[in-house]
Structure formats: structure tokens, C-alpha cells
Amino acid sequence: MPNLTEASEKLLLDWVLNGATPTRPPGCWVGLSLGTPTSRTGSEVQAASGYLRQTCTFGAANSPAGTASNANPMTFGPFSFSTAVQGVLIFDTSAINAGTMLWQGTLQTARTVLSGDTVNISAGALTCGLS
Amino acid sequence: MPLTPYAQKLCLDWLCRGATPTQPPARFLSWATATPTATSAFDGPFTPLRVTAKFAAANSPAGSASNNTAISATVSGVAAFTAKGVNIWDGSPTGTRLLYGGIADLGCKSGDNPVFSVGALMVTIA
Numbered sequence A: 001m002p003n004l005t006e007a008s009e010k011l012l013l014d015w016v017l018n019g020a021t022p023t024r025p026p027g028c029w030v031g032l033s034l035g036t037p038t039s040r041t042g043s044e045v046q047a048a049s050g051y052l053r054q055t056c057t058f059g060a061a062n063s064p065a066g067t068a069s070n071a072n073p074m075t076f077g078p079f080s081f082s083t084a085v086q087g088v089l090i091f092d093t094s095a096i097n098a099g100t101m102l103w104q105g106t107l108q109t110a111r112t113v114l115s116g117d118t119v120n121i122s123a124g125a126l127t128c129g130l131s
Numbered sequence B: 001m002p003l004t005p006y007a008q009k010l011c012l013d014w015l016c017r018g019a020t021p022t023q024p025p026a027r028f029l030s031w032a033t034a035t036p037t038a039t040s041a042f043d044g045p046f047t048p049l050r051v052t053a054k055f056a057a058a059n060s061p062a063g064s065a066s067n068n069t070a071i072s073a074t075v076s077g078v079a080a081f082t083a084k085g086v087n088i089w090d091g092s093p094t095g096t097r098l099l100y101g102g103i104a105d106l107g108c109k110s111g112d113n114p115v116f117s118v119g120a121l122m123v124t125i126a
Helices: A006-017 B005-016
Strands: A028-033 A054-056 A067-069 A074-076 A083-091 A101-113 A119-121 A127-129 B028-032 B064-066 B081-089 B097-108 B122-124
Touching: A006 A101, A006 B005, A006 B064, A006 B122, A054 A074, A067 B005, A127 B005, B005 B097, B028 B097
Parallel strands: none
Antiparallel strands: A028 A054, A028 A083, A067 A127, A074 A119, A083 A101, B028 B081, B064 B122, B081 B097
């Protein structure tokens, strides 16, 4: 399944098949990755650059398309120094380096932000899919 | 083992909190006479049509879950056919399909009792 992390695969299997009683993630926070993330790890941008995770609210999923998109725009930065960003991460916690990573993916085009730049994700631009 | 479009929406809404889906209340397995697809189950002539399927907690990082009780049914009313897949539903005899997948061809005739022994049915969503 594209872009689910190993942790969220287990959450979903346990929830759908009722093999355990998983705790529903309390919310979603989007982060940025310096390198290409994997289903296990993402090299998250750090706070010293002016970065913070951003709250993400999803709309109800589309069916049969099997996708859900962010309902709110998100702005990262402004950054205090040049940073290369390659991926997007979605966590269940707002604090950097904390919580469980639920989704991961690479940007269609990697970005190198300069001091004073921001990274903007428009409403509807971030799509998670299970199809 | 792909999720059906219905289950994809359930899972997305649960994980991303875009809505408040109801957890599937139960799980039943049916055998199929053709490889199931996202839109067609191809349920076969079994008695009962669907049988209870129970699963253990999922493995991680493997991302899979297996049945923790044997799953079996009885073929009835046909001379012979080949089971080619399975479906997992949230109800029986009605309900909505959650997952589907192909299996190695399994020749069956009336009176046979195809079975998934404990651990033999592995579900992944990767």
C-alpha cells in the first residue's frame, strides 16, 4: 500500500480485522523530510531552521477513488537558513521528533528553500490514498 | 490483499480523521469461483455462504495479520468447481465486502470442506 508507514499498516489491520484494539490517532500533523522517507523513518527538518509541524485537517475520504486530501492550507517557515526538502511526513503528534509517523511520501519536486523562504501546501494539495 | 473501495474509505476516514467511520462489526469469509476484483466477489456455492473469520493482532513491521481460528465451509449443490479467491465481509449473509484476493486454484466438489488452518490466511494491505 503506497505511503502508509509500518505503524499505520498495523493500526489499520487491527482496526479492520479486529485482531486488537488500536488507538485512533488523535490528529494529524504534517512535517517535512530532509531525505527520502521510508515506511519506517523520515529525516525530519529540525526546529533550528524555523520549522514546525503544521496541523492538518482532512476532509472525508472520496470513494471509490480511495483518497483523502487536506482541507486547510499549511505554511512551513520562514526558514532561517537554506534547507533541502525532499519529503512530506504525517504524524499523530505536533512535537518535532515525537509521536508516530502515519504516512510518508516524496515531493513531486524536491525544494531547496533559502533563508526567509516558506514552504506552502495549499488546501487539497496533499492527498493520501489507499487504492 | 486489496481493500475494497468501501474499506479504503473507512480506513482513510479513521486514520486521517476526516470522518467518523464505524468499525466493521464482524468478519466473514467467502470463497470465490473467479479471482475477485474491486467490484465483483464471485462468491461460490458454499454452505453457509460465508463463515466467521477471526484474526490475531497484526504483525509489525511485517504489516500482516493471520486467522487465529480455522476457517472452513462445505461445498454444496454443484458437481465440481474451482475456488480461485476469497472475500472478507463485515456481515453474513448480507453486509459489505472489506477485502479480497486470489488464492491458488482449489478444486472442490459437493460435500468437500475447504479449510484455512490457523495462520494460513494472511492479510496484508501493503
